[in-house]
Amino acid sequence: MKKCILFLTGAILLSFSSFAQQKDMQFWRAYDQRGINVFETGKADSVAFDGLRVRIGGAFTQQFQSISHENSATPFLDDNGVNTNQLMDIGTGFNLATANLNIDVELADGIRLNLITYLSSRHHPETWVKGGYLQFDKLAFLNSQVFDQIMEKVTIKVGHMEVNYGDSHFRRSDNGNAFYNPFVGNYIMDAFATEIGAEVIYQNNGFIGVASMTGGEIQGGITNPGKRKPSFIGKLGYDKTLDNDLRLRMTGSVYTTAGSVNNTLWAGDRAGSRYYLVMVNTLASTSNSLTSGRFSPGMRDNVTAMVLNPFVAYRGLELFGTLEQSKGKASNESVDRTWNQVGIDAVYRFGSTDNYYLAGRYNQVGGEMPDGLEPSISRVQVGGGWFITKNILAKLEYVNQNYQDFAPTDILNGGSFNGIMIEGVIGF
Numbered sequence: 001m002k003k004c005i006l007f008l009t010g011a012i013l014l015s016f017s018s019f020a021q022q023k024d025m026q027f028w029r030a031y032d033q034r035g036i037n038v039f040e041t042g043k044a045d046s047v048a049f050d051g052l053r054v055r056i057g058g059a060f061t062q063q064f065q066s067i068s069h070e071n072s073a074t075p076f077l078d079d080n081g082v083n084t085n086q087l088m089d090i091g092t093g094f095n096l097a098t099a100n101l102n103i104d105v106e107l108a109d110g111i112r113l114n115l116i117t118y119l120s121s122r123h124h125p126e127t128w129v130k131g132g133y134l135q136f137d138k139l140a141f142l143n144s145q146v147f148d149q150i151m152e153k154v155t156i157k158v159g160h161m162e163v164n165y166g167d168s169h170f171r172r173s174d175n176g177n178a179f180y181n182p183f184v185g186n187y188i189m190d191a192f193a194t195e196i197g198a199e200v201i202y203q204n205n206g207f208i209g210v211a212s213m214t215g216g217e218i219q220g221g222i223t224n225p226g227k228r229k230p231s232f233i234g235k236l237g238y239d240k241t242l243d244n245d246l247r248l249r250m251t252g253s254v255y256t257t258a259g260s261v262n263n264t265l266w267a268g269d270r271a272g273s274r275y276y277l278v279m280v281n282t283l284a285s286t287s288n289s290l291t292s293g294r295f296s297p298g299m300r301d302n303v304t305a306m307v308l309n310p311f312v313a314y315r316g317l318e319l320f321g322t323l324e325q326s327k328g329k330a331s332n333e334s335v336d337r338t339w340n341q342v343g344i345d346a347v348y349r350f351g352s353t354d355n356y357y358l359a360g361r362y363n364q365v366g367g368e369m370p371d372g373l374e375p376s377i378s379r380v381q382v383g384g385g386w387f388i389t390k391n392i393l394a395k396l397e398y399v400n401q402n403y404q405d406f407a408p409t410d411i412l413n414g415g416s417f418n419g420i421m422i423e424g425v426i427g428f
Contacts, residue, residue, distance in 0.1 A: 022055055022428075023047070025104050025112055027137040027155070031057050031427040033354075033390040036180055037313065039170045039239065039249070040201050040208065043137065043153060049109040057102040057428045059177035063184065064422040066092040067399070069278050072414030073406075084281050085411045095276050096286070098122065100130075100176035110138020110151070114161075121175050122272030123290040130175075130271075131194040133159025155201040157212075163193050164201075164210050165233050165255040165265070167309040168322055168343075175271035177427060182347045182359040183381050184397040184421040185274045187322065188295050189341045189365050191255075191305065193268030195231060196220050206240035208251065216257045218264045227331075229302075231257040239311075249311040256304040265303055266296040266326070275399070278417040293401065293417070295377055297339040297367060299328030316354065320345040330370075339367030355387040375405040375412070383421075393425040 026047045029035045073085035099119040106112055115132035118124065136156040139147045162169055169192050173181040186192075197214030215221075216231040237251030257263055275293030276286060284292075305326040312319045322343035327336045342364050349357040359382070366376030383397030403415035 022057075023053075025053075025055055025106055026110060027112065027135065028104060031059055031102055031177065032179060033387050033393070035427075037311075037318070038180075039167055040164070040203065040210070041135075041137075041155065043155070043203050045110075045137075049106060051106075052108075053106045055102075055104045055106075057104075059100040059102065059175075059179070059425070059427045060097060061099075061173070061176050061178045061423055061425045062097040063095040063274060063276075063424075064093070065095055065276055065419070067275060067278055067417055067419030067421070069415070069417035071279070071403075071411060071416075073411050074408045074413070076409055082283065084283065085409070085413075086282055087411070088277050088280050088282050088284055090277050095274075096120070096122065098176045098271065100174070102177075107134075108138075109140050111136055118175050118271055121270070122276070123270050123287050125287070131160040131162070133157050133161040153202055153204045155203070157199040157201070158197075160194055160196045161199070163195050163197075163214060163231070163233050163255065163265075164199055164212060164235060164253075165305065166191055166235075166253045166307040166322070166324070167249075167251055167311065167320075168307075171320065171345075173274065174269075178395075178423060178425045179393060179427045182345070182357060182385060182395075183361055183383060184395055184423045185293060185379075185381065185399060186269075187341065187343055188293075188363050188377050188379055188401075189266055189297070189324070189326075189339065190269055190273075190294050191265060191307070191324075193264050194218055197231075199233075206238050208235065208237040208239055210235035210253075216260050217262055218268055218270075221261065224261050227259050227261050227301075229257050229259040231255060231260075231263075237309075245315050247311075247313040249309075251309050252306070253309070254304070254306045257302060259302050260300065263300050263303055263328075265305060266299065267291065274421065274423070275401075275417070278401075279403075279412060279415050281411060295365060297326060297328075297337065298330050298370075299326060299337070299339075301329055301331040301333075302336070303328030316349045318345070318347040318349070320347075326367075333370055337368040337370070339365060341365045353387070353390075356384070358384045369407075371407060373405060373407055375403065377401065377403050377412075391426060391428045393427075395421075395423040395425070397421045397423070 101117040195214035199212035202209040235253040239249040272290035280289040307324040324341040361381040379401040400418040406412040
């Protein structure tokens with residue numbers, strides 16, 4: 001642990017000493033305002049390779065939360081006489097800051113290493129690695145003109161990385177990194193997971209094709225071989241700027257695995273949600289209730305999910321949509337269940353450098369529970385932001401979330417929460 005702290009301290013000091021000389025990387029997404037609305041990294045070879053180079057960056061966020069919640073669940077007493085359906089008493093205050101350490105290394109022309117470490121997160125008090133991968137945009141070491149031509153349109157990623165299912169994971173908050181998200185919270189059903197595998201991306205004149213295979217779980221493992229099945233991810237789409245004012249993008253994605261010891265497509269964000277301690281009981285803590293405000297349908301054995309994501313940007317106006325269906329079950333269930341999600345984001349950016357924006361989102365999920373009930377959850381988010389510089393962002397959001405048709409004995413029965421969130425973000 002001491003060695004880890006010394007390494008991180010040295011890395012941070014190095015980043016401050018060389019920050020003024022920091023340059024962009026090849027085939028890379030910036031961690032500041034320039035990274036907004038970047039999806040798969042493109043194939044424009046716009047940064048010259050001048051030898052092995054390390055870029056160290058960071059991302060930091062903190063929220064001020066003023067949210068109230070309520071429910072109407074039937075009281076349920078545990079062995080100690082505690083009503084486990086009584087909500088935690090919450091009020092107004094500051095949440096613990098979260099932070100990421102971003103390390104990117106140009107190892108060779110067109111070959112980049114990415115490593116992201118969570119220095120502080122809601123779920124883990126200790127520093128831990130989110131994941132790391134190698135990205136190949138050139139294969140010059142093969143000395144082959146054929147492969148040189150292929151790699152003009154192809155990107156290969158290998159390692160422990162975000163699965164490229166859908167487009168919402170490019171717009172979500174990732175622990176300390178909240179620059180890409182115009183809102184404070186992510187979607188109710190938050191499709192995000194880091195898995196070990198390989199991904200191939202093909203891009204040609206707006207057309208996008210993605211094919212990847214992973215181990216199907218957030219952690220590698222060799223036990224229970226009969227349960228461990230690979231996950232397959234595919235995406236087809238089109239992304240084109242038709243003129244200087246209009247950009248159109250449309251993608252369709254699928255994620256499927258036939259079996260797993262613990263699949264986490266809907267529960268892979270180990271860093272935690274932004275709405276602290278909402279809709280949880282009096283025994284909860286910040287860390288053990290890390291997903292408060294979100295919902296996972298519990299499909300941890302087999303799951304097949306499909307999503308359609310349209311994106312339109314015209315001058316300052318942006319529209320992003322999600323139409324999603326997921327089928328699967330847990331290992332103790334015999335029949336697959338289905339959950340659906342709909343989301344629509346509207347963002348209007350203005351100012352001389354698009355340094356202000358207003359935003360609104362509607363998000364709704366619904367589906368089948370193991371007990372046969374079919375509840376639903378809906379959310380409205382309204383807010384805006386101010387890019388004080390390209391590296392500093394302030395957000396304000398009002399959120400209202402409601403739970404319908406959960407079992408009377410479920411703590412979510414008749415549940416709702418609403419209130420104000422203020423978030424400050426730094427990224428470089």
